[in-house]
Amino acid sequence: MRHDPAPGRRFRRMPRRRLLTAAAALPAAALLPGCSDDRRRPSGGRITLRFQSLAWQQDSLKANKQLVAEWNRQHPDVRVQYVQGAWPTVHDQLLTSFEGGEAPDIIHDASDDLADFAYGGDLADLTPLLPPRLRRDIPQRSWQTATFNGRIHGIPFLQEPRVLIANRTELHRSGVRIPTPEHPWTWREFEEAAQRLTRGTTYGVAWPLKEPVSATLNLSLSTGGQIFHRHRDGKVEVRFDAVDQAVPRTIHDQVNVDRSASRTTLGMGGSDTLPGFFAGRYAMVPLGFSYRQQIAQQAPKGFDWTVLPAPRGTALDQGVSPQTLSIAEDCPYKEEAMAFIDFLLSPPNMVRLALGDWLLPMGQQALKDPALRTDRYDWATGTALAGSLRSAPAQSVRGYPEWKDKIATPGLQEYYSGAIGLTALRKRLVEDGNLVLARYQR
Numbered sequence: 001m002r003h004d005p006a007p008g009r010r011f012r013r014m015p016r017r018r019l020l021t022a023a024a025a026l027p028a029a030a031l032l033p034g035c036s037d038d039r040r041r042p043s044g045g046r047i048t049l050r051f052q053s054l055a056w057q058q059d060s061l062k063a064n065k066q067l068v069a070e071w072n073r074q075h076p077d078v079r080v081q082y083v084q085g086a087w088p089t090v091h092d093q094l095l096t097s098f099e100g101g102e103a104p105d106i107i108h109d110a111s112d113d114l115a116d117f118a119y120g121g122d123l124a125d126l127t128p129l130l131p132p133r134l135r136r137d138i139p140q141r142s143w144q145t146a147t148f149n150g151r152i153h154g155i156p157f158l159q160e161p162r163v164l165i166a167n168r169t170e171l172h173r174s175g176v177r178i179p180t181p182e183h184p185w186t187w188r189e190f191e192e193a194a195q196r197l198t199r200g201t202t203y204g205v206a207w208p209l210k211e212p213v214s215a216t217l218n219l220s221l222s223t224g225g226q227i228f229h230r231h232r233d234g235k236v237e238v239r240f241d242a243v244d245q246a247v248p249r250t251i252h253d254q255v256n257v258d259r260s261a262s263r264t265t266l267g268m269g270g271s272d273t274l275p276g277f278f279a280g281r282y283a284m285v286p287l288g289f290s291y292r293q294q295i296a297q298q299a300p301k302g303f304d305w306t307v308l309p310a311p312r313g314t315a316l317d318q319g320v321s322p323q324t325l326s327i328a329e330d331c332p333y334k335e336e337a338m339a340f341i342d343f344l345l346s347p348p349n350m351v352r353l354a355l356g357d358w359l360l361p362m363g364q365q366a367l368k369d370p371a372l373r374t375d376r377y378d379w380a381t382g383t384a385l386a387g388s389l390r391s392a393p394a395q396s397v398r399g400y401p402e403w404k405d406k407i408a409t410p411g412l413q414e415y416y417s418g419a420i421g422l423t424a425l426r427k428r429l430v431e432d433g434n435l436v437l438a439r440y441q442r
Contacts, residue, residue: 046077046079047078049079049080049105049331049337050080050083050106051068051080051081051083051104051105051106052084052104052107052108053082053108054085054086054087054090054108054109054323055356055357056086056087057290059293059355059356059358060353060356060357061356062356063353063356064082064353065082066352067343067344067352068080068082071340071343078333078339078340080106080340083104085108091113094107094122098117098120098122098328098330101330103122103330105331105337106326106331107123107325107326107327107328109323110321110324111156111322111323111391111392112145112214112321112395112400114148114154114324114326115148115396115397115400116401118148118149118153118154119398121329122328122329123154123326123327123328123329124153124326124329124331125151126151126152126338127151129334130152130338131338131342133342134155134341134342137347137364138155138157138363138364139364141390141391142156142391143156144391144395145320145321145322145391145395146326147396148396154326155324155325155341155345156322156323156362157322157323157345157350157353157363158323158353158354158360159359159362159389160320160359160360161310161320161385161388161389162218162219162286162287162288162318163286163289163307163308164205164284164286164310165287165305165306165307165308166305166306166307167277167280167282167283168306169304170197171283171306174196174197175196176193177189177193178308179308179311181309181381181384181385184308184309185309185311186311186312186313187222187223187247187250187311187312187313189311190311194254194261194284195258197260197283198258198259198260198283201281202280202281202282203282203283204254204260204261204282205254205260205283205284205286206261206262206276206277206282206285207251207255207261207262207265207266207416208266208268208269208270208272208285208287209251209265209266209267209413210267210268210269210272211269212266212409212412212413212416213408213409214319214321214392214394216247216248216412217392217393217394218318218319218320219247219286219318220244220248220393221317221318221319221390222311222313222314222315222316223243223244223247224243224314224315225241225243225244225245225246225247225393226239226243226393227239227240227244227393228394236397236437236441237437238403238429238430240426240429240430245426248412248422248425249422251416255416255417255418256418262281262282266413270285270287270288271291271294273285274294274295274298277295278298278299286310289360289382290357290358290359292307292377293358296377306378307377307378307381307382308381309381309384315388316385317389318388318390319390319391319392320389320390320391321392321394321395323357323359325341325344345363347363347366347369350362350366351369351371354372355371355372360382360389397437399436399437399440402440403433406436407428407432407433408428411425411428411429
């Protein structure tokens with residue numbers, strides 16, 4: 001699972017060129033701590049690479065550390081040092097480490113966080129380093145999520161579809177049609193199902209939208225919504241047309257018109273909704289696929305739950321921002337770093353990483369593994385959705401983090417709560433939003 005970086009501090013970055021100019025003016029001795037790292041000097045022919053991982057769930061941590069240990073046993077001359085990072089702080093932490101010349105050699109992140117680092121020259125161009133096996137194993141549409149200016153700056157390796165986690169007992173009681181990956185609900189059927197599942201103190205659905213932007217954008221792909229439109233000159237324009245409005249309007253109406261969605265969960269994160277889900281206050285919760293792990297571990301005995309595909313509009317598509325592995329531009333051993341990544345992302349090892357994080361592997365060979373196609377915990381439902389996952393609309397848009405934090409997040413939160421209408425939301429997203437993007441596209 002990926003967590004959005006904390007907003008607020010990400011816009012104060014000192015341009016790399018200015019930092020280097022300032023560094024050049026300092027006495028040489030003042031720079032020694034950042035340049036005298038022993039790992040950059042092979043001792044006895046052995047080098048050390050630092051691998052910063054964002055694994056945080058118990059099984060994922062175990063898988064990552066085991067794979068590092070296996071690599072080190074097999075490659076005594078290229079030692080990999082495991083460094084623990086954290087999703088909530090990774091953007092600012094990388095920002096600081098790049099500017100300080102202390103970035104890890106191998107970097108775990110998410111594709112929608114790479115644009116500024118790629119354009120800023122902090123991440124190596126992996127295009128000439130990629131092993132042909134790895135290049136072939138990951139679909140072309142997935143490479144697009146980490147390609148900037150025609151150069152690949154990250155290797156997508158895990159992805160997470162958004163699904164509906166549902167109370168199976170309530171589903172059967174209501175008599176609604178049970179959707180499958182082959183025959184998902186339309187958005188209209190989903191609205192009707194939520195209404196039928198609403199009774200007494202139980203809401204049909206709970207939308208955890210503390211961070212509403214990526215969920216809204218990615219689900220809107222199913223109705224043809226893009227919001228970000230790139231022109232031939234490469235510049236991006238924000239639009240909020242009818243196809244972009246369909247999913248936000250559905251969520252708004254469930255909360256404010258149908259009353260089939262809980263208002264109180266709008267300010268919650270996904271994990272916050274689970275106690276209420278287990279207590280029967282909501283029949284369905286739209287969540288990332290990896291939340292199955294928490295549900296499997298925390299659900300009370302006898303609680304019967306299932307995974308349903310997200311509703312479809314004109315297509316099954318939904319956007320994703322895969323987890324990625326990159327190499328720092330300053331890494332002096334890029335070929336060795338790529339060799340470690342190739343080991344880490346071999347089909348059997350990619351399966352281990354996917355199982356550890358309860359996510360889907362990007363590699364097509366790994367995706368065929370029977371362990372990822374079992375009905376247990378509805379793994380088969382997730383793997384059936386892999387072909388409909390597309391690059392998130394915000395990928396590679398410079399200025400997206402600021403648009404998201406300053407414009408879209410408060411705008412969508414107010415719209416979903418009923419504080420503003422669709423016209424006011426559109427004005428903010430488009431007029432105010434394009435002013436933000438224009439500053440990044442001069």
